[in-house]
Amino acid sequence: MTxxxxxxxxxxxxxxxxxxxxxxxxxxxxxxxxxxxxxxxxKRFGGVVPEIASRHHVEQMTLVIEEAFRQAEIEIQDVxxxxxxxxxxxxxxxxxxxxxxxxxxFAHDIPLVSVHHIAGHIYANRLVTEMDFPLLSLVVSxxxxxxxxxxxxxxxxxxxxxxxxxxxxxxxxxxxxxNLPYPGGxxxxxxxHEGTPEIDLPRAWLEPNSYDFSxxxxxxxxxxxxxxxxxxxxVIAPETLAASFQASVIEVLVTKAVQAAKEYKVKQxxxxxGVAANKxxxxxxxxxxxxxxxxxxxxxxxxxxxxxxxxxxxxxxxxFEKGKRADLTLNGNPGLDISIHND
Amino acid sequence: xxxxxxxxxxxxxxxxxxxENQVMGEYISNIKKNHSVRxxxxxxxxxxxxxxxxxxxxxxxxxxxxxxxxxxxxxxxIAKTLAWTLKIPLTGVxxxxxxxxxxxxxxxxxxxxxxxxRRGQIYTGLYQFREGxxxxxxxxxxxxxxxxxxxxxxxDKDVLFVGNDLPLHQQVIEQALGVKARFAEVTEHNPRPAExxxxxxxRKEEDPHSFVPNxxxxxxxxxxxxxxxx
Ligand SMILES: [Zn+2]
Numbered sequence: 001m002t003x004x005x006x007x008x009x010x011x012x013x014x015x016x017x018x019x020x021x022x023x024x025x026x027x028x029x030x031x032x033x034x035x036x037x038x039x040x041x042x043k044r045f046g047g048v049v050p051e052i053a054s055r056h057h058v059e060q061m062t063l064v065i066e067e068a069f070r071q072a073e074i075e076i077q078d079v080x081x082x083x084x085x086x087x088x089x090x091x092x093x094x095x096x097x098x099x100x101x102x103x104x105x106f107a108h109d110i111p112l113v114s115v116h117h118i119a120g121h122i123y124a125n126r127l128v129t130e131m132d133f134p135l136l137s138l139v140v141s142x143x144x145x146x147x148x149x150x151x152x153x154x155x156x157x158x159x160x161x162x163x164x165x166x167x168x169x170x171x172x173x174x175x176x177x178x179n180l181p182y183p184g185g186x187x188x189x190x191x192x193h194e195g196t197p198e199i200d201l202p203r204a205w206l207e208p209n210s211y212d213f214s215x216x217x218x219x220x221x222x223x224x225x226x227x228x229x230x231x232x233x234x235v236i237a238p239e240t241l242a243a244s245f246q247a248s249v250i251e252v253l254v255t256k257a258v259q260a261a262k263e264y265k266v267k268q269x270x271x272x273x274g275v276a277a278n279k280x281x282x283x284x285x286x287x288x289x290x291x292x293x294x295x296x297x298x299x300x301x302x303x304x305x306x307x308x309x310x311x312x313x314x315x316x317x318x319x320f321e322k323g324k325r326a327d328l329t330l331n332g333n334p335g336l337d338i339s340i341h342n343d
Numbered sequence: 344x345x346x347x348x349x350x351x352x353x354x355x356x357x358x359x360x361x362x363e364n365q366v367m368g369e370y371i372s373n374i375k376k377n378h379s380v381r382x383x384x385x386x387x388x389x390x391x392x393x394x395x396x397x398x399x400x401x402x403x404x405x406x407x408x409x410x411x412x413x414x415x416x417x418x419x420x421i422a423k424t425l426a427w428t429l430k431i432p433l434t435g436v437x438x439x440x441x442x443x444x445x446x447x448x449x450x451x452x453x454x455x456x457x458x459x460x461r462r463g464q465i466y467t468g469l470y471q472f473r474e475g476x477x478x479x480x481x482x483x484x485x486x487x488x489x490x491x492x493x494x495x496x497x498x499d500k501d502v503l504f505v506g507n508d509l510p511l512h513q514q515v516i517e518q519a520l521g522v523k524a525r526f527a528e529v530t531e532h533n534p535r536p537a538e539x540x541x542x543x544x545x546r547k548e549e550d551p552h553s554f555v556p557n558x559x560x561x562x563x564x565x566x567x568x569x570x571x572x573x
Contacts, residue, residue, distance in 0.1 A: 044568050045564050045568065049562065049564040049565075051412060051562040051563065051564065052562050052564060052565060054412070054413070054416060055416075055555070055558075055562060058416050058419060058420055058423075058555055058556065059553075059555055061420060061423065061424065062423050062424055062427040062551055062552050063552045065424075065427070065428075066427070066552070076428060091413075092412075092413050092416070095379050095413065095416065095417060095420075096416065096420050098379065099379060099382075099383070099417050099420045099421050099424070100420050100421075100423075100424045102383045102421070103383070103420070103421045103424035103425050103428070104424060104428055106383055106386065106387060106397065106425075107397045107424075107425055107428050107429055108397070108428070327384075328383035328384045328387055329380045329381075329383075329384055330380075331377060331379045331380045332379065
């Protein structure tokens with residue numbers, strides 16, 4: 001009997017505005033990673049328009065799959081499983097990836113594995129650094145702000161999450177106040193580095209020992225600050241406002257991450273999600289965790305922080321190993337809970 | 344030759360399997376339940392029962408719309424992916440044309456298949472069987488029933504209306520056309536997937552990569568944006 005040494009997982013991700021397909025070997029090594037971004041199309045509307053996102057996914061889907069196989073120089077028959085994002089996300093967008101994955105699985109009789117989008121973001125880290133349990137992941141993106149505890153592979157426990165806006169959402173809304181183009185996050189990050197956080201904006205700590213977040217109050221405070229200044233006939237430098245806003249967001253994120261890391265006695269803290277690309281957040285987290293000697297901070301490269309399918313394949317690899325399977329009734333689930341992966 | 348046909352463009356969900364000159368199997372349901380959950384299991388069931396393996400398929404024919412945006416995308420995505428990965432031809436057929444073929448094969452007149460598009464509007468077109476083959480008289484469109492029906496009054500023959508959404512529009516049609524308007528029987532309103540396969544059998548193949556649904560309409564945000572650019 002020959003033992004197959006290599007495991008190859010095809011990942012498909014279409015939860016928002018990126019049509020992405022990747023092939024990952026043994027859960028850690030990227031063989032192909034293709035992302036077709038729709039950002040240029042959605043810029044016209046100042047945000048992602050679900051119907052337009054769905055239409056683009058249909059246009060791109062098979063092209064992106066083909067490109068992934070071309071990069072990987074393998075055939076679909078070589079793949080051990082197909083991992084696809086089941087949710088959360090835009091339902092119409094999710095459906096394209098899910099149905100393409102089901103069609104491929106059926107055509108070649110390949111096992112199908114469904115993946116939670118945030119589980120994918122967390123497993124992006126495994127593509128750069130092996131995971132060491134127990135660990136915490138700070139997930140910060142346009143749609144999510146949460147702290148997830150993992151005692152072992154494939155087991156996810158949300159210990160804190162946002163009660164209103166996600167951090168990325170707050171960034172986009174503040175960017176609009178500052179008349180910055182969509183998507184606003186990177187622009188605020190850039191401006192923040194040019195200014196100083198002189199304005200005292202609120203930090204929402206919520207109850208002591210809570211790892212939940214809230215950013216809607218901060219967003220309102222920014223709007224009020226701009227409004228009040230306008231009424232006095234003053235202009236606040238956008239750099240100052242960006243720096244003050246970012247300082248508030250980052251202080252809360254970093255403080256809660258550090259506190260949780262201590263309480264849960266974890267070996268690693270993994271940064272995940274699109275806002276992980278934020279330079280200010282990376283710098284402050286690095287600084288804070290340099291004082292916690294027993295905790296390793298892992299920050300994936302920028303390309304793996306934003307939505308991609310390598311992360312879905314990486315998470316799918318572990319779930320496949322654990323025997324998790326989806327069948328042909330798999331649907332897109334916009335409100336999927338990450339605990340579905342737990343045994 | 345084994346053609347798999349797929350139609351998820353409207354409430355009726357249809358799968359057909361057409362061999363050389365016989366219909367091996369058909370699956371139709373007409374319920375408001377999620378196509379995304381039911382379509383692949385239905386394909387799997389019908390192919391298993393007919394003893395056809397995916398690699399034996401020679402062509403995929405899909406209903407390309409108009410219809411529900413989400414619905415038509417499900418079928419088109421599956422059809423594109425199957426055709427691409429199995430390296431077999433793909434053909435798209437108008438969802439309205441399938442409906443016309445399903446009810447009017449022996450009708451000596453015009454056929455107006457329709458799907459409701461809300462607010463008094465319908466997706467429709469005008470078709471006619473000429474020497475056994477279905478021809479397009481008026482292209483598929485989105486139109487107010489109150490505008491469409493009167494525009495057919497000067498035609499030289501009767502018009503057969505067909506579609507499950509007919510009850511919503513029948514009165515307006517009757518008012519405009521009187522006895523010239525004919526209505527299909529209740530058993531004829533579901534688009535037949537075998538007719539879909541037959542319509543697409545000898546039609547030119549599409550590039551699976553660039554093939555997209557025929558939505559008829561721009562996305563609302565796109566239309567507004569274009570308007571604002573004027
Ligand atoms: Zn994401």
